[in-house]
Amino acid sequence: MLRRLVLRQALSTSRRYLSERSSRPPLLSKCASFTSQSQDQSTTFIEHSENDRDSPPAPVNMSIDRSGLYNPTEHSHEPTSDSELIKHLKSIIKFRGGPISVAEYMEEVLTNPKAGFYINRDVFGAEGDFITSPEVSQMFGEMIGVWTMCLWEQMGQPNKVNLVELGPGRGTLMADLLRGASKFKNFTDALNIRMVECSPTLQKLQYSNLKCMDEDSTSENGIKRTISMLAGAPISWHASLDQVPSGCPTIILAHEFYDALPVHQFQRASHGWCEKMIDVTDDSSFRFVLSPRPTPASLYLMKRCKWASSEEIEKLNHIEVCPTAMDLTHAIAKRISSDGGGALIIDYGLNGVVSDSLQAIRKHKFVDILDDPGTADLSAYVDFASIRQSAEEASENVSVHGPITQSQFLGSLGINFRVEALLQNCTEEQADSLRTGYWRLVGEGEAPFWEGPDEQVPIGMGTRYLAMSIVNKRQGVPAPFE
Ligand SMILES: C[S@@+](CC[C@H](N)C(=O)[O-])C[C@H]1O[C@@H](n2cnc3c(N)ncnc32)[C@H](O)[C@@H]1O
Numbered sequence: 001m002l003r004r005l006v007l008r009q010a011l012s013t014s015r016r017y018l019s020e021r022s023s024r025p026p027l028l029s030k031c032a033s034f035t036s037q038s039q040d041q042s043t044t045f046i047e048h049s050e051n052d053r054d055s056p057p058a059p060v061n062m063s064i065d066r067s068g069l070y071n072p073t074e075h076s077h078e079p080t081s082d083s084e085l086i087k088h089l090k091s092i093i094k095f096r097g098g099p100i101s102v103a104e105y106m107e108e109v110l111t112n113p114k115a116g117f118y119i120n121r122d123v124f125g126a127e128g129d130f131i132t133s134p135e136v137s138q139m140f141g142e143m144i145g146v147w148t149m150c151l152w153e154q155m156g157q158p159n160k161v162n163l164v165e166l167g168p169g170r171g172t173l174m175a176d177l178l179r180g181a182s183k184f185k186n187f188t189d190a191l192n193i194r195m196v197e198c199s200p201t202l203q204k205l206q207y208s209n210l211k212c213m214d215e216d217s218t219s220e221n222g223i224k225r226t227i228s229m230l231a232g233a234p235i236s237w238h239a240s241l242d243q244v245p246s247g248c249p250t251i252i253l254a255h256e257f258y259d260a261l262p263v264h265q266f267q268r269a270s271h272g273w274c275e276k277m278i279d280v281t282d283d284s285s286f287r288f289v290l291s292p293r294p295t296p297a298s299l300y301l302m303k304r305c306k307w308a309s310s311e312e313i314e315k316l317n318h319i320e321v322c323p324t325a326m327d328l329t330h331a332i333a334k335r336i337s338s339d340g341g342g343a344l345i346i347d348y349g350l351n352g353v354v355s356d357s358l359q360a361i362r363k364h365k366f367v368d369i370l371d372d373p374g375t376a377d378l379s380a381y382v383d384f385a386s387i388r389q390s391a392e393e394a395s396e397n398v399s400v401h402g403p404i405t406q407s408q409f410l411g412s413l414g415i416n417f418r419v420e421a422l423l424q425n426c427t428e429e430q431a432d433s434l435r436t437g438y439w440r441l442v443g444e445g446e447a448p449f450w451e452g453p454d455e456q457v458p459i460g461m462g463t464r465y466l467a468m469s470i471v472n473k474r475q476g477v478p479a480p481f482e
Helices: 002-018 084-096 102-111 138-154 172-181 185-190 200-209 298-306 310-314 323-339 384-394 406-413 415-423 428-442
Strands: 045-047 161-166 191-196 212-218 224-228 233-238 250-255 264-269 272-280 286-290 318-321 341-350 359-362 365-367 377-379 398-405 444-446 459-461 465-472
Touching: 084 102, 084 272, 102 264, 102 272, 102 377, 138 172, 138 185, 138 250, 138 341, 138 406, 138 415, 138 428, 172 185, 172 200, 185 191, 250 323, 264 298, 272 298, 298 318, 298 323, 323 341, 323 384, 323 398, 323 465, 341 384, 384 398, 384 465, 398 406, 406 415, 406 428, 406 465, 415 428, 428 459
Parallel strands: 045 286, 161 191, 161 250, 191 233, 250 341
Antiparallel strands: 212 224, 224 233, 264 272, 264 318, 272 286, 341 465, 359 365, 359 377, 398 465, 444 459
């Protein structure tokens, strides 16, 4: 009953909020790209033999140009067209003396501190490579705000709560959440916002979009605070969840974070499951090879297979496992168990073993995973069943709810009321943008009302994206997973 009251109160906040803010302009949607799980990557797999590297080099005929001996020109043995990241990846493979896992490749490509895909630029929106739900419509962040306030209510309205966002992108979700919640002073006064972000460029963008200011004076413990003026709440940045101080009730949001975590890929071969690795060919390009023997990640494969039925595994020739996701979920569950609160994970994925989903997107188009690494996003389907298992294994004090579809999640939280309220006070152009955004968030397939160019038809993310929640059992069942 109390929960329903909070929900209603939060929805009425959303309505009040309408008159104070105009809608954001329309943006291209990334989900238009997600037309199938498995893309044809035209990949050739080569069974890797450890002898490849040990065989003696073929004899080479050399002629020597002596004219430059007194003033030799600078040269490199690497092809000059290689980017810093490609050189780095090749040097890891060279000095390791063998291929690297797909997970190591993915981690370097996305988050290498110097040249990773996310590190030096804004990759979102029409000018970037893809678009996410918070960028599609303000309603997404507002609905996550409703969910967060409901959970805070269920937690007994603690007067201090860590609101952690993992991988906040441009900070748009958090900005919409805070704007929507700004009328609920008790809630916003309790917030300590913690952004877990590896990209310095995105951290700066988040600082700006959340209207942050550094306080002049230092606080009691001698630390200078930064405040988001959207809610008057302190905000800080952390490289990982481990670095967020514990001991305070915690709410964790992870939207499109898990899909960026590095996956290991395994392929069924005549002699059992082999890990797919990445090597460099003689002509200096990347290629996939199969490991000849079990790799350390094979332990995670075995663990994942134990959580599945033999029928589920038997029909697969490829399996992806994400140890980082398992470990992160373990840490989330432990944190929620000790500090109270809950987590919300929204991503595209499956409630079961994921087969062969890793994909690369550049400028809103699929490209080969091995093509010009660092210039395209790499992402993989999230294995929600393994998140459930990891959380339940980590602590008896947490319960796991869902996954339910994004459409069910947003619908039950009242997105229909919100869009109707927004539509009552907007221009024709804003109304078109709202309808398109609404469809993208909750629809399935192509929007039936679309009259614009075929190639821009909005594609619904409503059933492809799933929502799951992990909460401390003290909090009961979180809305809207009842
Ligand atoms: C796909 S984007 C999603 C952004 C945002 N949540 C949204 O929905 O618009 C992934 C985000 O996670 C961050 N990220 C990826 N890997 C990370 C890691 N290992 N540690 C911290 N942040 C990471 C990226 O920089 C980016 O902000």
